[in-house]
Amino acid sequence: MSDPMPVFDDLREESEELDRLVAELSPQEWSLATPASRWSIAHQIAHLSWTDNSALLAVTDPDGFRTLVEKALGAPDSFVDEGAEEGAHLPPAELLSRWRDGRTALDRALRGAPRSARFPWYGPPMSAASMATARLMETWAHGQDIADTLGVVRTPTDRLRHVARIGVRARDYAFGIRGLEVPGEEFRVELLPPSGHDLWTYGPEDAPQRVTGPALDFCLLVTQRAHRADLAVRAEGPDADRWLDIAQAFAGPPGAGRPPKGDAA
Numbered sequence: 001m002s003d004p005m006p007v008f009d010d011l012r013e014e015s016e017e018l019d020r021l022v023a024e025l026s027p028q029e030w031s032l033a034t035p036a037s038r039w040s041i042a043h044q045i046a047h048l049s050w051t052d053n054s055a056l057l058a059v060t061d062p063d064g065f066r067t068l069v070e071k072a073l074g075a076p077d078s079f080v081d082e083g084a085e086e087g088a089h090l091p092p093a094e095l096l097s098r099w100r101d102g103r104t105a106l107d108r109a110l111r112g113a114p115r116s117a118r119f120p121w122y123g124p125p126m127s128a129a130s131m132a133t134a135r136l137m138e139t140w141a142h143g144q145d146i147a148d149t150l151g152v153v154r155t156p157t158d159r160l161r162h163v164a165r166i167g168v169r170a171r172d173y174a175f176g177i178r179g180l181e182v183p184g185e186e187f188r189v190e191l192l193p194p195s196g197h198d199l200w201t202y203g204p205e206d207a208p209q210r211v212t213g214p215a216l217d218f219c220l221l222v223t224q225r226a227h228r229a230d231l232a233v234r235a236e237g238p239d240a241d242r243w244l245d246i247a248q249a250f251a252g253p254p255g256a257g258r259p260p261k262g263d264a265a
Helices: 005-022 041-060 062-074 079-088 092-112 128-150 160-169 171-176 215-222 238-246
Strands: 188-192 200-202 210-214 234-236
Touching: 005 092, 005 128, 041 062, 041 079, 041 092, 041 128, 062 079, 079 092, 092 128, 128 160, 160 171, 160 200, 160 215, 171 238, 188 215, 210 215, 210 238, 234 238
Parallel strands: 188 210
Antiparallel strands: 188 200, 210 234
């Protein structure tokens, strides 16, 4: 990325939008159950706060972050949930303040980082721009859980281009993490952005297998915030079709995803 500042700005705007959604919630609303199993709204914000602080540690104290990774390796199935659980028990005002302070500090650290620098993470090392892109994806996805819980329909923005890009780039990971053979050829992906302007396109124009649809629906799919059956994303080709069943934009084991709306009962 030649100029990382736009993604830093987009991350800040995405966080501020979510902040406005939760800032005036009552203590009872903070405890509402979200679509993520066993997670309340407080858990969702606590997780974002915890991960922002992990990213800040990676950027400012790589040795300290490696110690954190060692703890994660010792409890791979519970480490993330434990971080969310700890923060979720804070009073809402304190949790909100902690999230705000952490993301502000991370924003400052990312903007001040050398463009050539690579920082340790739970997967491959990441640049400041990649770190911000990953944080934006998570902020948007967990914000979707909160919006769904509150019955709020958010207006999608072209900030989703960052989420879509991660989703496309994570294609091979989604196959590999399930022990499936990775397709040997690229797919063509064509997405209609929320603005309705030029398509977002990825992969060769003449690729025999392709995925098309609204960018919002694709982002909901790859973050596993909606079931494929409820989205207007379409595939051409057997491997592309399989991908839409397993796509994930996040690191870690395969997620459980969301059931089709017809199965909600």
